[in-house]
Amino acid sequence: MGHIIIIGSGQIGxxxxxxxxxxxxxxxxxxxxxxxxSLNLARERYxxxxxxxLVKSVLYSQNLDDLxxxxxxxVVATNADVRLQVLEKLLSRVGVRYLILEKVVxxxxxxxxxxxxxxxxxxxxxxxxxxxxxxPFYKGIKNSIDSNEKVYIHLEEGDLGLIQSSIHFLDLxxxxxxxxxxxxxxxxxxxxxxxxxxxxxVELTGxxxxxxxxxxxxxxxxxxxxxxxxxxxxxxxxxxxMFSETLSKAYIAKANNSWEWEEESFSVSYQSDLxxxxxxxxxxxxxxxxxxxxxxxLLHEAFLNMINDHLERITxxxxxxxPIT
Numbered sequence: 212m213g214h215i216i217i218i219g220s221g222q223i224g225x226x227x228x229x230x231x232x233x234x235x236x237x238x239x240x241x242x243x244x245x246x247x248x249s250l251n252l253a254r255e256r257y258x259x260x261x262x263x264x265l266v267k268s269v270l271y272s273q274n275l276d277d278l279x280x281x282x283x284x285x286v287v288a289t290n291a292d293v294r295l296q297v298l299e300k301l302l303s304r305v306g307v308r309y310l311i312l313e314k315v316v317x318x319x320x321x322x323x324x325x326x327x328x329x330x331x332x333x334x335x336x337x338x339x340x341x342x343x344x345x346x347p348f349y350k351g352i353k354n355s356i357d358s359n360e361k362v363y364i365h366l367e368e369g370d371l372g373l374i375q376s377s378i379h380f381l382d383l384x385x386x387x388x389x390x391x392x393x394x395x396x397x398x399x400x401x402x403x404x405x406x407x408x409x410x411x412x413v414e415l416t417g418x419x420x421x422x423x424x425x426x427x428x429x430x431x432x433x434x435x436x437x438x439x440x441x442x443x444x445x446x447x448x449x450x451x452x453m454f455s456e457t458l459s460k461a462y463i464a465k466a467n468n469s470w471e472w473e474e475e476s477f478s479v480s481y482q483s484d485l486x487x488x489x490x491x492x493x494x495x496x497x498x499x500x501x502x503x504x505x506x507x508x509l510l511h512e513a514f515l516n517m518i519n520d521h522l523e524r525i526t527x528x529x530x531x532x533x534p535i536t
Contacts, residue, residue: 212267213238213283215490218275218297220244220253223313223482224288228253228269230486232260236494241270241278260483281306284490286340288313290412290536295322302333309493310337311486312504315378318532320512327504338493338501341382342485345500348461348477349383356447358389363446364429369437372414373400374518374535377431380443381421381510382502384429387445392509393429396420397517401435402525412536415521 213236217227220242231240244250250271257269270277275297285307289297294317301307310330316339317323330337343349356362364384368376381393399418406413416435422428445452451470454461456479462472492499519530 213494214241214280215239215284215286216241216243216278216282217253217286217288218243218301219288219290219313220249220271221246221288222252224249224286225253225256226482227286227288227486228257229260229483230488231490232257232263232266233484233487234263234265235487235491237265237267239268239270239280240266241272243272243275243278245273247273275300275304278304282308284309284311284493286311286486286490291315291318292532292534292536295326298326298329302329302335307333307335309490309499310335310504311489311493311499311501312337312339314339314341314507314511315374315514315533315535316504316507316511318515318535320515321531323504323508323511327508330504336493336497337504338489338499339382339504339507340489341379341386341502341507342480342482343379343383344386344502345485345488346480348479349386352445352452353387355450356387356445358387359425360448361425362387362427363444365444365446366430366441367432367434367439367443368441369434369439370416371433371441372405373416373419373431373433374414376433377419378510378514380431381429381514382507384421384423384427385510386502388423388425388427390423390425390427391506392424393421393513394423395513395517396422397521400521404522404525405435413522413534415518419517 215238217224242253366380400415401417404413416433419431440455440457443454449466451464459478461475461477464470464472489499515533518533522530
């Protein structure tokens, strides 16, 4: 019987747990969070799901020390500032075959490197939950674009947070182009720092640019003080997409159709529809549609360094830890 655990059962962690109610094999589930409120939220959301006889037990605990058995898959949905310590404690207690980690994964490049070494030592494979890579709509875009051609992504949105939103689409550009490295330009980011919804963390607004080694490009614009819906453009050589995740509406134009726009409805998959699929892939094949921790290192390195450089310009202080979640 498999053993799957979730560490961090807040908003996103509870959705991971809901997805486990759809797992296709016999499984024990353990959920850990120091907050009783987060555990209660997870329990309530799990109980909303149809009963699955294959899930033999669900344990809820505030203390990771209660973990006794080796783990097939651990989903770590804590804040980034404690993720390194959580992984160190987890891997010192039990064996773990596979990890799925929320993003931004860590607050420093050094933490990232430490975990890569730790996972190699423990023979544990890890992926990052850039879940759009698993969604049919985005897989369709990827399949319609030649990986050798230049791809352009342009995203505009209102006051959602440049840090929170941009990392997903930076990864998407690498997904579309099958590349791993992205060069970022933060010169267009606004010269002030916003407080994040989570205490001790920050957010940014303004304009962020990125370019790959093969010259594909991305622009992300976050307008402060606006609640305008997102507008996303993806341009390839022979096809163009214009869509909004918020409105669940897309327009597609193709060169072989005289670039006439055609309307199409689509939906962004819920996390509760995805996690069990990623876990089943990992358990069945040792592979996953999500990007590996190793493959995402260069993106995270560029992203963290860009934010730290921007904060240093504003505050005059060097940041060794990037205060983001």
